[in-house]
Amino acid sequence: MFGLFKKKSILSQEDNKRIVAAITSTEQLTSGEIRVYIESKNPLMNTLERAKEIFFKMQMHQTKKRNGVLLYVAVKDREVAIFGDEGIHQQVGAEFWNHQVVQMITHFKNNNLTDGLIQCIATVGNTLVEKFPYDSTDDKNELPDDIIFGK
Numbered sequence: 001m002f003g004l005f006k007k008k009s010i011l012s013q014e015d016n017k018r019i020v021a022a023i024t025s026t027e028q029l030t031s032g033e034i035r036v037y038i039e040s041k042n043p044l045m046n047t048l049e050r051a052k053e054i055f056f057k058m059q060m061h062q063t064k065k066r067n068g069v070l071l072y073v074a075v076k077d078r079e080v081a082i083f084g085d086e087g088i089h090q091q092v093g094a095e096f097w098n099h100q101v102v103q104m105i106t107h108f109k110n111n112n113l114t115d116g117l118i119q120c121i122a123t124v125g126n127t128l129v130e131k132f133p134y135d136s137t138d139d140k141n142e143l144p145d146d147i148i149f150g151k
Contacts, residue, residue, distance in 0.1 A: 010038055010075055015114040016147060022121040023145040031135060032067040032088060032128030033143040034121055035060060039150030042074035050074070051081035054150075061085055063142045067132045069124050071104075071117060080104050082120070091131045100124060 011019070023034050037054050045053075051072035055061065060068035066087030073080055082097045089097075100120050107116025 010040070010149065011114065011147070018114060019117050019121070019147055020145050022118045022125075026121055026125030026128070027141060027145065029134050030067075030125065030128040031065055031132045031139045032069065032125070033060065033063050033141075034069050034071070034124060034128070034145075035143060035148065036071045036073075036117060036121075037148045037150060038073045038075065040074070040076050041151075042077045042079050047072070047074070047079040047081040048083065050079075051083040054148075055083045055085070058143075058148070060143060063087075064138075065132055067128060068143065069128070071120055071124075073104075073108075073113070073117070075113070078108070080108065082124070084124075088128065088131060092127060096127070 019036060023036070026034060035058065037051075042050050051070055054072060055068070055070045058070075060070060063085065066085040069082065069084045069088060071082055080101050082100050084092070084097060100123060103123070104116040104120050107113070107119060
């Protein structure tokens with residue numbers, strides 16, 4: 001009986017594949033790491049603080065060049081944040097992240113969650129490629145490319 005009712009997924013399988021493909025193709029050009037974390041609701045805290053909490057919980061700060069970036073989305077709360085580790089943050093500053101959040105929100109207001117994430121991955125990825133280009137001698141994929149779904 002329980003198998004008859006499936007919880008509706010935030011993303012379709014196709015959308016999930018498109019986002020993961022965007023991450024994977026971007027990371028082939030940079031030593032930077034991008035992760036996406038999506039949850040239904042933010043558990044009553046500042047959005048950026050929530051992104052920071054998840055970033056450290058997932059040990060994204062342990063990349064060799066401190067150039068991990070987390071894209072955080074709380075769907076029902078309509079909240080978005082981006083948290084970049086100190087290596088990339090020192091290169092681009094808070095204004096860059098704020099601009100990316102505004103761009104994602106524009107897509108999300110038009111019900112384009114997937115396109116908003118993919119666009120952000122591309123823009124952040126281009127910056128990571130510029131600041132931290134791929135080095136075939138020692139670069140490796142330090143973090144999984146899959147999307148993390150919270151509660």
